[in-house]
Amino acid sequence: MAMATLDPEQSLFSAGSYFGTQPPPPTLDQDIASVRSFAHRQRDLGRKVVLVTSGGTTVPLELNVVRFLDNFSAGTRGATSAEYFLKAGYAVIFMHRQFSLQPFSRHYSHSTNPFLDFLEIEHNPDKSSNSSNIAVTPSKRDKLLEVLTTYKSVQQSGLLHTLTFVTVNDYLWLLRAVSQELSILGRSVLYYLAAAVSDFFLPRQKMSEHKIQSGKGSLLIEMDQVPKILKPLVDEWTPDGFIVSFKLETDPALLVPKAQAALERYGHHLVIGNNLHRRKYEVVFVSRDHQGSAASGVAITWLRISPAAVDARGRAKEIEEDIVAELAKRHQAWIDDLLQQSFE
Ligand code: PAZ
Incomplete structure (x- = not known):
C-alpha cells in the first residue's frame, strides 16, 4: 500500500490522515480473513457477537524497537468479561495485547497462580522403576476441572476467536478492520472497548531508525496525539453496533x-x-x-x-x-x- 508522506508540521491526526500515513501491521490481511469467516458463521447461526478489546498498547520509540512506552493494564477486565459474555451466549472476538491475560488461562497466570504449584509428583512405589506420575493437587482439582471443562467446550464450539496486538498502531488498524467486518452483524454486535489505549504516539516518519543513543544529556521526545477513533467507529465503521467504551x-x-x-x-x-x-x-x-x-x-x-x-x-x-x-x-x-x- 502506498503511504502518503507526513507534513513535518503535522501533529494533529484525523483518522483519515493517520491511516494514510502510518503502515498497517503485517498480519492485518490474515486477521481480517479470519474475522470475516467468524462473523459470517455467527450471523448464519443467529448469534450475538461481542468484540472485547483488552490489555495495554505500546508506543515504540525506535523503528528497530528497543524502547517503548507501556501502561499498567494486565488485561484482567477484558479476559474476565470475555468468560462471562460466553456464559451469556455471546460469541466473542477477544482482541488483546500479546501475552496479557486471556479467558480461562487467566485463572492460572504465571505470576498469581503458577500452574506448577497445582501439580504433584506421584512416585512409583517400585523403587527399581524410574517412572513417576503427575497428579493435580486435590484441593485445586474441582476448580481446575471446571475451568478446563468450559475451556474445552468453548474451543470445540468455535465461539471464541482471538486476535493480538502489541503497539497502538496495531490496535488502531485492527479495530478499524474488525469493526468494518463485524458491521454485517448489524445490531447483534456489541463493542466492549476495555483496552487501555495510548493517547499519544510517535509517527513512523519521526522515529529514530536505530536505538536512541545516550550521552547528549536529557532526552526530549514530542509525541503526537492519537486520533479519536471512537467517532469514525460510531459514525462510519460500524454504525449499527451497540458500543461501550x-x-x-x-x-x-x-x-x-x-x-x-x-x-x-x-x-x-x-x-x-x-x-x-x-x-x-x-x-x-x-x-x-x-x-x-x-x-x-x-x-x-x-x-x-x-x-x-x-x-x-x-x-x-x-x-x-x-x-x-x-x-x-x-x-x-x-x-x-x-x-x-x-x-x-
Ligand atoms: O486490564 P485491567 O483489568 O488491569 O484494567 C482495566 C482497565 C482499567 C484498563 C479498563 O477497565 C479501562 O478502563 N480501560 C479504558 C482505559 C482508558 O483508556 O481510559
Missing part, C-alpha cells in the same frame, strides 16, 4: 464528567467509568437514556460489589459478572426497542 481516571472528581464528555463527544451508547484503585469493586455506567439518578438526560448508575463478596459457588465475586449481566440486558432491550420502533 471505558474511561479510566485516577482523580475521582474527574470520572463522571470525563465519562459524560466522552458520551457526548462520540455519540455512542455507554461509557463505563472506573477509578484505577477501585476498578475491581466499583464502576459507573454513564448513558444517555432516562433511567438512573442524574438529571439532564444522562443516566448515571453505580455498580458496586464488596471486596469480600462471594459468588454462587462460594468463590470470590468478580464485578465483571455484574457488568456483563447488565450489558447483555441493555443490549437486548435496545434491540427490542429499535424493532418495536420499526413497527410503529
Whole structure:
C-alpha cells in the first residue's frame, strides 16, 4: 500500500490522515480473513457477537524497537468479561495485547497462580522403576476441572476467536478492520472497548531508525496525539453496533464528567467509568437514556460489589459478572426497542 508522506508540521491526526500515513501491521490481511469467516458463521447461526478489546498498547520509540512506552493494564477486565459474555451466549472476538491475560488461562497466570504449584509428583512405589506420575493437587482439582471443562467446550464450539496486538498502531488498524467486518452483524454486535489505549504516539516518519543513543544529556521526545477513533467507529465503521467504551481516571472528581464528555463527544451508547484503585469493586455506567439518578438526560448508575463478596459457588465475586449481566440486558432491550420502533 502506498503511504502518503507526513507534513513535518503535522501533529494533529484525523483518522483519515493517520491511516494514510502510518503502515498497517503485517498480519492485518490474515486477521481480517479470519474475522470475516467468524462473523459470517455467527450471523448464519443467529448469534450475538461481542468484540472485547483488552490489555495495554505500546508506543515504540525506535523503528528497530528497543524502547517503548507501556501502561499498567494486565488485561484482567477484558479476559474476565470475555468468560462471562460466553456464559451469556455471546460469541466473542477477544482482541488483546500479546501475552496479557486471556479467558480461562487467566485463572492460572504465571505470576498469581503458577500452574506448577497445582501439580504433584506421584512416585512409583517400585523403587527399581524410574517412572513417576503427575497428579493435580486435590484441593485445586474441582476448580481446575471446571475451568478446563468450559475451556474445552468453548474451543470445540468455535465461539471464541482471538486476535493480538502489541503497539497502538496495531490496535488502531485492527479495530478499524474488525469493526468494518463485524458491521454485517448489524445490531447483534456489541463493542466492549476495555483496552487501555495510548493517547499519544510517535509517527513512523519521526522515529529514530536505530536505538536512541545516550550521552547528549536529557532526552526530549514530542509525541503526537492519537486520533479519536471512537467517532469514525460510531459514525462510519460500524454504525449499527451497540458500543461501550471505558474511561479510566485516577482523580475521582474527574470520572463522571470525563465519562459524560466522552458520551457526548462520540455519540455512542455507554461509557463505563472506573477509578484505577477501585476498578475491581466499583464502576459507573454513564448513558444517555432516562433511567438512573442524574438529571439532564444522562443516566448515571453505580455498580458496586464488596471486596469480600462471594459468588454462587462460594468463590470470590468478580464485578465483571455484574457488568456483563447488565450489558447483555441493555443490549437486548435496545434491540427490542429499535424493532418495536420499526413497527410503529
Ligand atoms: O486490564 P485491567 O483489568 O488491569 O484494567 C482495566 C482497565 C482499567 C484498563 C479498563 O477497565 C479501562 O478502563 N480501560 C479504558 C482505559 C482508558 O483508556 O481510559
